[in-house]
Amino acid sequence: MLELSAEELKSIELGILKDVADFCDKKEIKYFLCGGTLLGAVRHKGFIPWDDDVDIAMPREDYDRFLKEYNKKESIYRVNAIENNSKWHMSFARVEDYTTTLIEGTLKKKYRNCHAFVDVFPIDGIPANKLEEKTFMIKQKIFGIILNASSFCFLPSKHYSDSKDSNISLKNTIRTCLKFVAICLFSMINTQFIAKIINRNSRKYKYNESDYIGLTVFVWNWKFEKAKAVSFEERIKFKFENYEFWGPKGYDEYLTSTYGDYMTPPPVECQVSHHSFKVYKNEV
Incomplete structure (x- = not known):
């Protein structure tokens, strides 16, 4: 198989995104x-130059419809999630290009062979009571750590590599140590069982009944992305690599909440990918 360059991978991911966007627009x-x-x-009118993945989110009801309907059409693309694939190893969905093979070195061997992808996250509500919110997030964080520990293998963390945080090397070392401890404790736990618990819990608070919403906050423990529900009430089109896709009208509130001063990029030495995968084009 021929390993894809970063630009070739971005082109494939853009193709997936276009297909998903067209399908979603057609199906409302x-x-x-x-x-x-x-x-x-917002900042680059396309991919962050050193980034190598694509993220989208859908309100939970739309997310469920998408999982049920997208695979009905004949395509080189397929969506995988715990809701439609009993062997899936994540708590959120991915739309994958089956003409490619992605080798994810951080995962256990049985989960390692995947495909070039676009991540799809459900959007759920967040409890109105602050204590309930804090308790719920801690619980989901713990389940997320167990989920990752059950599917990961012993490789150093690169999580902070592309951030603006200080002491990146130290933080990655600490994270690696904690990761290895978690793997030792939870590697025998059933991954799919935990993924189902995470999603079942996150469904408790409705997207359209909450003042605040979480995009990856309940299903992916690396990020706590929280926004005012009003920021996602309306959509506007954003230019992305010479195409246009939907995003939240209240993008500034969401991006500020997630990244702080989001218009200032990290230092040049930190402008690197934090992923550990390689992607190949399948032989015909």
């Missing part, structure tokens, strides 16, 4: 650019 399924993809659209 609401989606938003989110995370680093929305940041890239």
Whole structure:
């Protein structure tokens, strides 16, 4: 197999995003650019130059519809989630390009062979009571750590590599140590069982009944992305690599909450990918 360059991978990911966006528009399924993809659209009008993935989010009801309907069409793309794939190893969905093979070195061997992807996160509500919110987030954080520990293998963490944090090397070392301890404790736990618990818990608070919403806050323990629900009431189009995709009208509140001064990029020496995968084009 031929390893793809960073630009070739971005082209494939853009193809997935276009297909998902066209499908969602046709089926009236609401989606938003989110995370680093929305940041890239706002700051760079496309991919963050050193980033190598795409993130979108959907309100839970739209997310469920998407999981049920997307795979009905014949395509090189397929969405995988714990809701439609009993062997899936994550608590959120990915739309994958099956003409590629992605080798994720941080995962256990049985989860390692995947495909070039676009991440799809459900958007859920957040408890109105502050103590209840804090308790719920801690609980989901713990489940997220157990989930990752059950699917990861012993490789150093690169989580902070592309951040503006100080002492990046120290933070990655500490995170690596904690990761190794967690793997030792929880590696025998059933990954799918934990993923189902995480999603079952996150469904308790409705997207359309909450003042605040969480994009990856309940299903992915690396990020706590929280926003005012009003920021996601309306959508506007954002230019992204010469195409246009939907994002939240209240993007400034969401990006500020998630990244702080989001228009200032990290130092040049930190402008690197924090992922550890390689992607190949399958032989015909």
